[in-house]
Amino acid sequence: MGCRRIAPPAELVRVAGPAGSGLAVGPGPGRGAWLCADAPACFEAAIRRHALARALRRGIQADEVDRLRATLYGRRTAEGRPR
Numbered sequence: 001m002g003c004r005r006i007a008p009p010a011e012l013v014r015v016a017g018p019a020g021s022g023l024a025v026g027p028g029p030g031r032g033a034w035l036c037a038d039a040p041a042c043f044e045a046a047i048r049r050h051a052l053a054r055a056l057r058r059g060i061q062a063d064e065v066d067r068l069r070a071t072l073y074g075r076r077t078a079e080g081r082p083r
C-alpha cells in the first residue's frame with residue numbers, strides 16, 4: 001500500500017484500526033491496510049501520503065503512528081542495529 005508494489009502475502013503485514021480503538025497489527029475485524037512487512041520506507045510513504053488513514057477511513061494521530069512504527073519495525077533495534 002505504501003509503495004504500491006505487488007507483493008506475495010507472506011511479505012505483507014496487515015494493519016487494522018477500527019474506529020474507537022487503537023491500531024493493531026495482524027488479522028482482525030473491519031478494514032485493513034497492507035504494508036510491506038520488512039520495509040519501513042513503505043510504512044513512511046503510506047503515512048506521508050495519508051494512504052493509511054484513507055484505507056482505514058479514520059484519522060491517525062501522531063502517537064499512533066509512533067506506536068505502530070515501533071510495533072512493525074522497532075524490533076530491529078533489539079537486534080543491535082543503531083536507530
Ligand SMILES: [Zn+2]
Nearest residue numbers: 001003036042
Ligand atoms: Zn510496500
